[in-house]
Amino acid sequence: xxxxxxxxxxxxxxxxxxxxxxxxxxxxxxxxxxxxxxxxxxxxxxxxxxxxxxxxxxxxxxxxxxxxxxxxxxxxxxxxxxxxxxxxxxxxxxxxxxxxxxxxxxxxxxxxxxxxxxxxxxxxxxxxxxxxxxxxxxxxxxxxxxxxxxxxxxxxxxxxxxxxxxxxxxxxxxxxxxxxxxxxxxxxxxxxxxxxxxxxxxxxxxxxxxxxxxxxxxxxxxxxxxxxxxxxxxxxxxx
Amino acid sequence: xxxxxxxxxxxxxxxxxxxxxxxxxxxxxxxxxxxxxxxxxxxxxxxxxxxxxxxxxxxxxxxxxxxxxxxxxxxxxxxxxxxxxxxxxx
Numbered sequence: 001x002x003x004x005x006x007x008x009x010x011x012x013x014x015x016x017x018x019x020x021x022x023x024x025x026x027x028x029x030x031x032x033x034x035x036x037x038x039x040x041x042x043x044x045x046x047x048x049x050x051x052x053x054x055x056x057x058x059x060x061x062x063x064x065x066x067x068x069x070x071x072x073x074x075x076x077x078x079x080x081x082x083x084x085x086x087x088x089x090x091x092x093x094x095x096x097x098x099x100x101x102x103x104x105x106x107x108x109x110x111x112x113x114x115x116x117x118x119x120x121x122x123x124x125x126x127x128x129x130x131x132x133x134x135x136x137x138x139x140x141x142x143x144x145x146x147x148x149x150x151x152x153x154x155x156x157x158x159x160x161x162x163x164x165x166x167x168x169x170x171x172x173x174x175x176x177x178x179x180x181x182x183x184x185x186x187x188x189x190x191x192x193x194x195x196x197x198x199x200x201x202x203x204x205x206x207x208x209x210x211x212x213x214x215x216x217x218x219x220x221x222x223x224x225x226x227x228x229x230x231x232x233x234x235x236x237x238x239x
Numbered sequence: 240x241x242x243x244x245x246x247x248x249x250x251x252x253x254x255x256x257x258x259x260x261x262x263x264x265x266x267x268x269x270x271x272x273x274x275x276x277x278x279x280x281x282x283x284x285x286x287x288x289x290x291x292x293x294x295x296x297x298x299x300x301x302x303x304x305x306x307x308x309x310x311x312x313x314x315x316x317x318x319x320x321x322x323x324x325x326x327x328x329x
Contacts (some may be wrong), residue, residue: 001251001254001255036247036250036251037251038251052248052251093251094251096250096251096254097247097250097260097262097278098250098260098262098263098278098326099246099247099250099260099262099263099276099278099279100245100247100278209241209243209244230278230279231245231279232245232247232248233243233244233245233248234244
């Protein structure tokens with residue numbers, strides 16, 4: 001797969017640690033909701049390093065969007081979140097991965113479960129659901145540490161509607177004015193707000209490794225078929 | 240700490256070698272017979288090479304090492320790779 005040159009067209013701060021980069025990528029061959037790209041940075045001395053980032057924008061959007069969380073000891077994310085500015089360029093290749101995707105052709109209910117920046121590919125899926133007028137029922141369950149760590153909060157709440165439910169939960173902060181859920185995404189919350197196994201939803205789980213494993217185990221424990229659960233682990237740190 | 244990711248995280252590197260998206264192919268483990276999409280294998284990427292291990296028994300199914308001008312692909316741990324026709328038609 002060819003490396004393409006991406007040019008930063010816009011930067012949008014999402015939270016204290018998360019930035020969305022809107023990119024112009026000539027010859028970008030469209031993508032499917034849920035896919036990722038590999039980003040490659042090369043130093044003047046030739047040292048090169050790469051990381052994978054989920055695509056935040058739905059198929060057909062004007063610009064390719066990457067929403068990146070800064071990992072302080074990372075090699076790529078500090079550049080993308082604090083250095084990259086309008087007109088800067090870097091290399092990427094994609095779209096990559098045909099497994100963790102939702103195309104909208106299936107009308108089965110969909111459960112999306114995201115932890116932290118694991119919401120990024122799920123946001124692309126949710127927006128694709130809205131843009132495509134899918135009749136599938138979709139439910140996003142998204143946890144972040146604090147109110148300030150919720151990425152895309154307003155947008156996600158605005159996307160909620162008759163066929164799209166959004167459940168937000170905070171794991172650390174007990175903000176007084178927070179009327180949403182508190183605590184981790186566990187079997188209790190999934191049983192309360194998620195689809196029962198009897199409706200056979202497709203489940204997409206994305207986040208840090210420990211989060212993904214806990215949620216996948218909880219879903220299996222509730223009776224969901226392992227074969228209907230698709231996972232994307234970010235690893236313990238990312239980068 | 241287990242640093243593994245999912246096999247779909249290796250899709251970019253494998254895409255250099257295969258003309259189709261091998262992560263959607265179903266791999267049967269040569270050791271235990273577990274069959275699941277390559278995207279759901281355990282992927283170890285933070286090493287000089289890439290290792291995809293069976294999510295059931297842990298056996299190394301796929302090992303990939305690259306140098307500047309060649310690649311070594313060891314598939315001893317895969318008994319069968321089942322490739323859907325739609326994957327190769329893209």
